[in-house]
Amino acid sequence: SQTIHQWPATLVQPVGSPLSLECTVEGTSNPNLYWYRQAAGRGLQLLFYSIGIDQISSEVPQNLSASRPQDRQFILSSKKLLLSDSGFYLCAWRVTPAGENSPLHFGNGTRLTVT
Amino acid sequence: AQKVTQAQTEISVVEKEDVTLDCVYETRDTTYYLFWYKQPPSGELVFLIRRNSFDEQNEISGRYSWNFQKSTSSFNFTITASQVVDSAVYFCALSEGGATNKLIFGTGTLLAVQP
Numbered sequence A: 001s002q003t004i005h006q007w008p009a010t011l012v013q014p015v016g017s018p019l020s021l022e023c024t025v026e027g028t029s030n031p032n033l034y035w036y037r038q039a040a041g042r043g044l045q046l047l048f049y050s051i052g053i054d055q056i057s058s059e060v061p062q063n064l065s066a067s068r069p070q071d072r073q074f075i076l077s078s079k080k081l082l083l084s085d086s087g088f089y090l091c092a093w094r095v096t097p098a099g100e101n102s103p104l105h106f107g108n109g110t111r112l113t114v115t
Numbered sequence B: 001a002q003k004v005t006q007a008q009t010e011i012s013v014v015e016k017e018d019v020t021l022d023c024v025y026e027t028r029d030t031t032y033y034l035f036w037y038k039q040p041p042s043g044e045l046v047f048l049i050r051r052n053s054f055d056e057q058n059e060i061s062g063r064y065s066w067n068f069q070k071s072t073s074s075f076n077f078t079i080t081a082s083q084v085v086d087s088a089v090y091f092c093a094l095s096e097g098g099a100t101n102k103l104i105f106g107t108g109t110l111l112a113v114q115p
Helices: none
Strands: A003-007 A010-013 A019-026 A032-038 A044-052 A055-058 A065-070 A073-078 A087-094 A110-114 B003-005 B010-014 B019-021 B024-026 B033-039 B046-052 B059-061 B064-069 B074-079 B088-095 B103-105 B109-114
Touching: A003 A087, A010 A019, A019 A032, A019 A087, A019 A110, A032 A073, A044 A065, A044 A073, A044 B103, A055 A065, A073 A087, B003 B088, B003 B103, B010 B019, B019 B109, B024 B074, B033 B074, B046 B059, B046 B064, B074 B088
Parallel strands: A010 A110, B010 B109
Antiparallel strands: A003 A019, A019 A073, A032 A044, A032 A087, A044 A055, A065 A073, A087 A110, B003 B024, B019 B074, B033 B046, B033 B088, B059 B064, B064 B074, B088 B103, B088 B109
16 A cells, blocks of 8 residues: 655754755655645645656745655755745645546645744 | 635534535636545545546535535535534645646635534
């Protein structure tokens, strides 16, 4: 069965420090991968998505970047965190059989607090 | 452009009451998919249902039921005989398909079920 691992679960970082959040998927190959952020207002904002290795699309210009060095690994990074980067970060995956729109499966999330 | 509106920010009911969560969507595509997710206090997002735009048949799963009406662009979710464990934030989402299969979420409805 497929599983998604996301870490760390919580993180407190000072303003200006770097960030690296990692997400890996097991039990499937060539998934679509996504990073979402949930701010205090509860809405889910799509940050990045990837349909293959080294294929990253950014949805919102910001202080963050994403990389996919391996098929089932998705990394969210920042060189210098801002206070506004605080939030709940969720990684998700889906497989996309031809002609079908499968649901997203989410990791447990990382709660990031920038101080 | 895609848009999902969940006008109800918060709903509070007493256990055993029925409750309906509203979802209205906007899309220009004729082929699209609608989803509902549940986010309990622990934070993870749990997939509940997917419906494609060609299937307007209502669906029932235990105490959960969904009413999809293309004429009003709505995909409402009803919980019958609510329980305390139903307390969560519920998200409606829309995907227009294609290779990226991006999921656009509404802002969520916080459901509080009181004992």
